[in-house]
Amino acid sequence: MAEELAEKCIRMRLSEPERSNLRLRTGKIQQSKTEAKFSLLFRLLTSRPFNGEAFKATVRNLWASTGGITVRDIEDNLFLAVFNRRDDMERVIIQSPWTFDKKLIQMIRFEADMQPTDVKFRYSAFWIRIYNLPILSMVKEVGEDIGNNIGHLVEVDVLENGIGWGRFLRIRVEIDVTKPLLRGKILEGEDGKPFWVDFRYEHLPIFCYRCGRIGHSGNECVEGRRSGGDQMVSTDRFGSWLRAVPMRGGKPSRRSIETVQSDDDLEGSPSQGGDGDAEGDLQAVEAMGANSGNVEGAVEEESSVPRITDLLAQRDSRDVMEGVASGKEILIKAVIQAIPIYAMSCFKLPLGLFSEISSMAMKYWWGQRGMERKVHWLSKQQLYHAKDRGAKQVLVEGLIWRVGTGENIKIWKDSWLMGSPCPKILSAPRVLDANATVAELINHEQGCWNSILIDQIFLPSDAEKIKQIPLSSRRPQDKLIWAGNRRGVFSVKNAYWSLLQKTNVITESSSAGSLTKFWNGVWSAKVQQKIRNFIWRACRNILPTQTKLFDKKISSSFSCQWCEDEPETGDHILWRCDFAQRVWSVCSVPIPTGVDANGSFSDFLDRCLRDLGSPEIEIIMTVAWMLWVARNELMWEGIHSNVDDICTRASVVALEFLDLGGCESINLELNESSESWRPPQQGSYKLSIACHFRPDSAHVGVGILLRDHEGIVVVASGFVLQKYDDHLINFGLAVSYALQLAYETGFTDLLHMGPPCLAPSGVVIDDIHAWCGSFTNTQFVFISNACNKASFALATEAASSLLDQVWLEECPPCILPFV
Incomplete structure (x- = not known):
């Protein structure tokens, strides 16, 4: 050191005042050494500029301990960490290496006084x-x-x-x-x-x-x-x-196992806590002059909310799960909502308590471990709309009247046209009063519509819709049903779909047409559902990238996993990164010309949706998803994927899914050669029904056969019905008439067979249920026409000849080849 100083003096040509030595006082220096005896000098190993304040804050949080830590600037990229205890300093050294933004934090012990220029970081x-x-x-x-x-x-x-x-x-x-x-x-x-x-x-x-x-x-x-x-x-x-792949569950332990010598060594032993401690505390309070009842009340009032918190924190415990019938929803209903019930029956609870319990319930649904919260990549406000923006109105608009007697339905004011986009009458009021009911349009003696009056009052389009509504001879009450599905039962799924359809109409009429086309292209792509969901998340910029995790203070690094140079965003990892560009360059699908390499991933995908077709679109989306999979494999498993492997795997996944897509629909047609009509058990009768639809006719031919256990036809009937646009109504009316025919001819033990039917609907199904009560035994079986050839032949004859005939213990000639 002395020789280096002398050489510097010669080189710098110091003056006499500069060359004279100044003796420093050592008292304060010794005190400074005492204060810094547990200290580390550290720096960030990088040649790039970085945010020094963010670096110090991160280090302070990482190295924080109960003893306390102080971080000071010494010079550019040189810092001093002063600990109050040796154990804290040793812990930091033992747990090294430390990184900030994937860059190494170099550190050495500060054991002797030294100048900043003499600090050398070489070993880690x-x-x-x-x-x-x-x-x-x-x-x-x-x-x-x-x-x-x-x-x-x-x-x-x-x-x-x-x-x-x-x-x-x-x-x-x-x-x-x-x-x-x-x-x-x-x-x-x-x-x-x-x-x-x-x-x-x-x-x-x-x-x-x-x-x-x-x-x-x-x-x-x-x-x-x-x-x-x-x-x-x-x-x-x-x-x-x-890089070594991180071991799941942490480093395997190589410590020895200690043997339990006594019951006191067991965790949860009564001698280490439990009722004894609580009892002793209460006795101590009583000894001080307090009333035990008041003390118990105070303790119970203060511990009600922590009690809920403890139950929520222990939701994964076997005892809690079994005690409340398992499941998060059961736990919420059985515990949180039940605890205040008794207190509410005695006196009013403060509003603050309700707010705190509601807050805990919300955190519970969004919680991940204990009361910690999950990462919210998209706010709730962007996921759904408030109720005042249509939730209640969609329920009102989705309700429609099902015509029974028609006495409760206003012709021009209520919604009652089934199966119509506009369920209300469009024709102006005339002939009848504006407050007239639907009952005035029905011929109650014949149980049908008054066609002459309907044609006189309404426009042809409205008149046709009214005549398509079936009527029942039972004269049931009018009912409000949900028009969103064929079952007439409200569901949140159908209400959401109705709102979505309404929103799409509003959106398409605005300036967002191109965005609508973009999302239609994404959701209509024939790829796996998880890939469509991934593309949506990528285009909405809510992928859990390093920058997102860094912003939420989950990760200390925001660099790309591949290039380790640029911040890792969704657009970077899927499009802008050099590695991603190499993947796209060898992809089997040629990239459209003119795509900006520095643009966003959504812009690139939008261009592909406009210029490419199937299967190119599916391969593009799958390649993007495979890029994300390769990124996760590199980050969590240390597996570095090859460019060619990513493209090959993506093409195979996309094309295999497209090949399977043509076979996903279930074939409902049965093998005709392997099926035939089978007789019922002895003592029962089989009622076979078929309908024949002719495109050039306004009627439907119906064929009904009733046969015994030997296959002998005991009753046959062929007739025609009015054709309804909804074939379900036609089948329902045929079944209703068949049951009526069987009842009138004295057969009450039936096995009914007919063509496949999707779901019950309307007053016709209620008529069928009413007739079923008149029989001792009724079974319904849906079969194909291959097993119902005789009834189908009779229905075809009825449709072509406009039959209206019943045969008792006689076989119609048209079905002889089939019985």
Whole structure:
């Protein structure tokens, strides 16, 4: 040091005042040394500028402890961390290496006074896994030899007996970060034969795939620029495979197991807590002069909310799950909502308590572990609309009257036209009063519509819709039903669909037509549902990328997993990144010309949707999804995917799904050659019904056959009905008339057979249910026409000849070939 100072003095040509020595007082210096005896000097290993305040705040949070920590600036990229306790400082050293934005935090002990320019950071400690080492050589001594050879050995992770058999031998070594990383080592065994072992580094920060040095990426490498910066990653000597894959569940424990010597060693022992402690506290309060009843009330009032919190925090416990019949929803209903009931029956509870319980319930539904919250990538306001924006109105608009007697339905004021986009009458009021009811349009004596009056009052379109509504001879009451589905029952799914359809109409009439076409293209793509959902999340910018996690203070790094150079956003990882561009360049689908490489992923996808067709669109979406899968494999499993592999896997997944898509629909047609009509059991009768629809006719032919256990036709009937647009009504009327015919002819033990029917509907189904009560036994079986040839032949004859005839104990000639 003295020689260096003398040389500097000669070189700088110091004046006499500058050359004279000044003796410093040592009292305060000694006090300063005492204050800084538990201190670390640290810096960030990077050549790029960074946010120093954010770096200090992150370090302060990472290294925070009960003893406290102070972080100070010394100079640019040199900081001092002062701990109040040695244990806190040692903990930070033992848990190293530390990283910030994937860059290494170098640190040394501050043990002696030194100038900032004299601080040298050269060595950092890493855990190194040694693979392919002979099993019997996985011992402490071998680990020490390897560690001392490649750096300064700190520790060998073995058992107390010095043996570390397993998948690898693990050593902690201080390595020289100014030199390239070692990919492995040639060792010599007992027989003198050399063999190679691989090194894998845990928590390895950014390093160069070209030169192998820690602290910079391949884009910043000086050696790479000298040798040609256009080299692909696959040709580099180093790669992400040097990073050790994180072990699930943490590092395997190699500690010894302690034997329980007594009951006091068990956790939860009565001597370590329980009722005894609480009782003692209460007695202590009573001894001070307080009333025990008041104390119990006060304690119970204060602990009601924590009691709920404890139950929610223990929802994964077996006792709690079994105690409340398991399940989150059951727990909420059985615990949170039930606790205040008794108190509410006695007196009013404060509003603050209700707000706190509601808040806990909401956190519970969104919670992940205990009372922690999940990450919300999209706000609730962007996912749904408030009730005052249509939720109640859609219920009102979806209700429609089903005509029975018609006495409660106003012709021009209520919605009652079934199966029509506009359920209200469009014709202006005339002939009848404006408050007239539907009952005035019905001929109650014949149980049908008054066609002459209807044609006189309404427009032809309205008149036709009215005549398509079936009427029942039972004269049931009018009913309000839900028009959103064929069952007439309200469901949130149908209400949501109605609102969505209404919103789409409003959106299409505005200036958002191009956006609507874009989303229609996304949701109509023939890819797996999870891929469509992924594309939606990517275009809405709600993927859990590194920048999103960094903004929510979940991750300390925001760099891309591949290039380790730019911030990882959804647009970057799927389109702008050099690695992603290489994937798209070798993709089997040619990218449309003119796409901006610096644009967003949604712009790129929009261009593809406009210029490409199927299966190109499906392959593009699947490639984007495979890029995300490859990114996750690299981040969580340390698997570096090949560009060609990503494209090949994506093409296979997309094309296989398209091939399977043509076979997804269920074939309801039965094999005619393997099926035939079968007689019923002895004592029962089988009623076969068929309908024949002729496109050029306004009628439907119906054929009904009633046969016994020997297959003999005992009753046959053929007739025609008015054709309804809804075939379900036609089938329902045919079944109703068939049951009426069987009842009138004295057959009450039936097995009914007919063509497939989708769902019950309208007053016709109620008529069928009413007739079923008149029989001792009724079964309904849906079969194909292959098993119902006789009835179908009779229905065809009825439709062509306009039959209206019943045969008793006689077989119609048209069905003789089939019976």
